[in-house]
Amino acid sequence: MRLFLCAAITLVSTAFAQTPATPAANRSNFNVENIDRSVSPCEDFYRYACGTWLKNNPIPADRPEWGRFDELAERNQAILREILDSASRRGASGSPVDQKIGAFYRACMDEKVVEEKGDSPLKPELDRIRAIHDLPSLTLEIGRLQRMGVDAVFSTGSGQDFKDSTKVIAQLDQAGIGLPERDYYFKTDKTSEDLRRKYVKHVAKMFQLLGQDAETAQASAQVVMKMETQLADASQNVTFRRDPANEYHPMGRPQVNALAPAFDWKVFLPEAHADVQQFNVVAPDFFKGMEAMLGRLSYDDWKTYLTWHLVHSEASWLSKPFVDENFDFFALTLSGQKEQRPRWKRCVALTDGSLGEALGQAYVDRTFGVEGKERTLKMVRDIEDAMEADIKTVEWMTPETKQRAIEKLHAVANKIGYPDKWRDYSKVQVLPTDLVGNEERASEFEFDRQMAKIGQPVDKAEWQMTPATVNAYYDPQMNNINFPAGILQPPFYQVGLDDAVNYGASGAVIGHELTHGFDDQGRQFDGAGNFTDWWSKEDGAAYDAHSKCIEDEYGNFVADGEVKENGKLTEGENIADNGGLHLAYMALQKLLVGKKISEVDGFTPQQRFFLGFAGVWCTNLTPQVKRLEATTDPHSLPEYRVNGTLFNMPEFAAAFSCKAGQPMVPKTRCRVW
Numbered sequence: 001m002r003l004f005l006c007a008a009i010t011l012v013s014t015a016f017a018q019t020p021a022t023p024a025a026n027r028s029n030f031n032v033e034n035i036d037r038s039v040s041p042c043e044d045f046y047r048y049a050c051g052t053w054l055k056n057n058p059i060p061a062d063r064p065e066w067g068r069f070d071e072l073a074e075r076n077q078a079i080l081r082e083i084l085d086s087a088s089r090r091g092a093s094g095s096p097v098d099q100k101i102g103a104f105y106r107a108c109m110d111e112k113v114v115e116e117k118g119d120s121p122l123k124p125e126l127d128r129i130r131a132i133h134d135l136p137s138l139t140l141e142i143g144r145l146q147r148m149g150v151d152a153v154f155s156t157g158s159g160q161d162f163k164d165s166t167k168v169i170a171q172l173d174q175a176g177i178g179l180p181e182r183d184y185y186f187k188t189d190k191t192s193e194d195l196r197r198k199y200v201k202h203v204a205k206m207f208q209l210l211g212q213d214a215e216t217a218q219a220s221a222q223v224v225m226k227m228e229t230q231l232a233d234a235s236q237n238v239t240f241r242r243d244p245a246n247e248y249h250p251m252g253r254p255q256v257n258a259l260a261p262a263f264d265w266k267v268f269l270p271e272a273h274a275d276v277q278q279f280n281v282v283a284p285d286f287f288k289g290m291e292a293m294l295g296r297l298s299y300d301d302w303k304t305y306l307t308w309h310l311v312h313s314e315a316s317w318l319s320k321p322f323v324d325e326n327f328d329f330f331a332l333t334l335s336g337q338k339e340q341r342p343r344w345k346r347c348v349a350l351t352d353g354s355l356g357e358a359l360g361q362a363y364v365d366r367t368f369g370v371e372g373k374e375r376t377l378k379m380v381r382d383i384e385d386a387m388e389a390d391i392k393t394v395e396w397m398t399p400e401t402k403q404r405a406i407e408k409l410h411a412v413a414n415k416i417g418y419p420d421k422w423r424d425y426s427k428v429q430v431l432p433t434d435l436v437g438n439e440e441r442a443s444e445f446e447f448d449r450q451m452a453k454i455g456q457p458v459d460k461a462e463w464q465m466t467p468a469t470v471n472a473y474y475d476p477q478m479n480n481i482n483f484p485a486g487i488l489q490p491p492f493y494q495v496g497l498d499d500a501v502n503y504g505a506s507g508a509v510i511g512h513e514l515t516h517g518f519d520d521q522g523r524q525f526d527g528a529g530n531f532t533d534w535w536s537k538e539d540g541a542a543y544d545a546h547s548k549c550i551e552d553e554y555g556n557f558v559a560d561g562e563v564k565e566n567g568k569l570t571e572g573e574n575i576a577d578n579g580g581l582h583l584a585y586m587a588l589q590k591l592l593v594g595k596k597i598s599e600v601d602g603f604t605p606q607q608r609f610f611l612g613f614a615g616v617w618c619t620n621l622t623p624q625v626k627r628l629e630a631t632t633d634p635h636s637l638p639e640y641r642v643n644g645t646l647f648n649m650p651e652f653a654a655a656f657s658c659k660a661g662q663p664m665v666p667k668t669r670c671r672v673w
């Protein structure tokens with residue numbers, strides 16, 4: 001269970017730059033051309049640093065947003081495509097890994113076969129759903145579907161025990177809704193009501209594509225909406241889920257049975273490879289809600305619900321009518337993306353998601369080297385030193401708690417680039433004309449792999465992101481920071497540019513991940529990854545007071561129209577952004593000691609540091625995606641990740657000679673780290 005990863009569009013890290021593989025890579029991270037000099041840096045630094053880039057880089061039709069992260073992700077995709085094309089061409093003469101990824105990609109690209117098959121790849125499973133007639137058959141099917149990667153009612157997985165990070169136990173959690181978040185089912189504003197109407201219409205259309213007449217399909221869609229609303233009603237919302245205390249409910253099997261006695265756990269758990277005794281039931285109330293639903297719904301309702309989730313899960317890999325309808329609601333309506341991505345990009349992404357550590361091997365060979373790893377490590381060590389100095393000098397913490405914080409910091413492990421040992425996918429059967437089957441078998445492999453961890457020693461070398469991913473994460477239970485090779489490239493780190501720019505762009509990202517170990521969630525885990533309170537009471541209270549300032553600050557930023565940022569939901573990421581930039585700045589100042597300070601392109605090193613930082617966040621977003629992210633994403637929108645953070649740094653105001661009373665110099669400043 002990935003409760004705390006710094007996922008989605010997060011952040012990154014950095015350090016490294018290799019020979020550009022495509023011309024796009026030549027673009028400089030620090031490009032004075034991106035600056036809009038008609039805006040004062042003290043009025044709106046984001047628009048000053050990014051204004052010209054924003055004007056010159058409109059959102060492509062096949063994207064809901066377009067920023068500097070996306071430029072790099074596109075380049076990585078192009079590299080992955082070359083790898084897959086050549087593996088596909090080599091066919092049987094390639095290595096076993098090449099044969100597997102090549103065949104998987106080829107099956108995905110074979111549109112002719114996909115169109116001929118229509119919805120027939122779903123037939124065996126639809127027949128099974130139709131045959132449900134009693135509790136054991138319903139239970140068994142829910143287990144089968146979950147294993148295939150279908151979002152059926154709830155989720156089953158494994159994870160480290162919060163209070164004993166050396167142990168992996170089974171996890172049961174809420175799931176099973178089609179809209180992005182629980183609150184989407186209950187919000188009463190016009191946009192939300194309209195969205196729900198469109199969702200029901202979409203579900204009905206999918207049932208029509210499966211062969212139901214319009215009237216039956218409409219009734220089916222209503223059943224789905226009714227059941228998902230009941231599941232949502234029993235669910236925790238995304239903000240509540242940020243507190244680990246709300247997510248930890250260790251239970252034995254009798255307690256799990258007692259939560260939902262009407263569910264056939266005896267049948268389900270062996271089917272889900274969870275025939276074990278120890279569980280964390282992440283959201284117990286959800287299972288009570290499920291229990292009530294089991295008492296009042298007919299098997300026909302369950303069959304309708306499961307049919308929808310099966311077709312919803314596979315829609316992107318069926319024939320064109322399914323792909324188009326799925327795109328129409330989930331991309332166009334929900335995020336404002338106007339056109340579908342070209343098929344090759346969707347197939348590259350699917351291959352990366354399904355066989356990422358097979359595809360990643362050739363990617364790493366092409367893009368990443370020992371020197372990249374070394375450069376990154378040096379920067380990580382500089383930032384860790386800065387964090388230690390910061391903890392030692394922070395004025396609101398007592399010496400005892402400081403000592404424990406430093407112990408935790410020293411225990412943080414760094415993982416850089418790619419795994420030492422690659423995952424073995426030899427068990428995944430890939431067939432040349434079975435895209436949906438290949439995808440399902442890859443999901444089953446991953447499900448089984450997760451469940452096989454239960455009772456085994458924790459594998460600290462495991463990665464939760466694939467090597468080509470443009471992102472990074474901190475894992476509080478492992479107490480490690482992870483920087484995939486995909487992000488350790490230009491424009492995040494550029495050989496040839498000065499430290500000021502690189503520490504602003506990538507040092508801030510390393511600092512961001514490191515600070516997650518000490519954000520509102522991370523601080524509740526100790527150096528060994530255990531959920532435990534190592535803070536004195538007064539230090540805990542002081543922390544809360546400082547982080548409340550951040551919560552209030554960001555909670556006032558407008559995302560779109562009447563929708564504001566959610567200060568509580570984004571609290572941890574904002575603390576990490578603020579701490580990260582501060583640590584990177586400290587590290588840079590140390591590097592500059594004794595060096596001759598000179599201006600480059602008319603900017604001091606300090607100014608270039610802040611320009612380097614802002615420059616990676618230049619991003620255009622559709623209004624729809626701004627709303628979506630403000631509601632569901634723990635990260636603030638890019639402009640606030642820049643301006644919200646800089647508001648809190650007097651060093652920024654000093655670097656650009658901003659005066660009291662100007663917008664970038666607020667009356668109150670917030671600071672945790």
Ligand SMILES: [Zn+2]
Binds near residue numbers: 007010011516573576
């Ligand atoms: Zn983060």
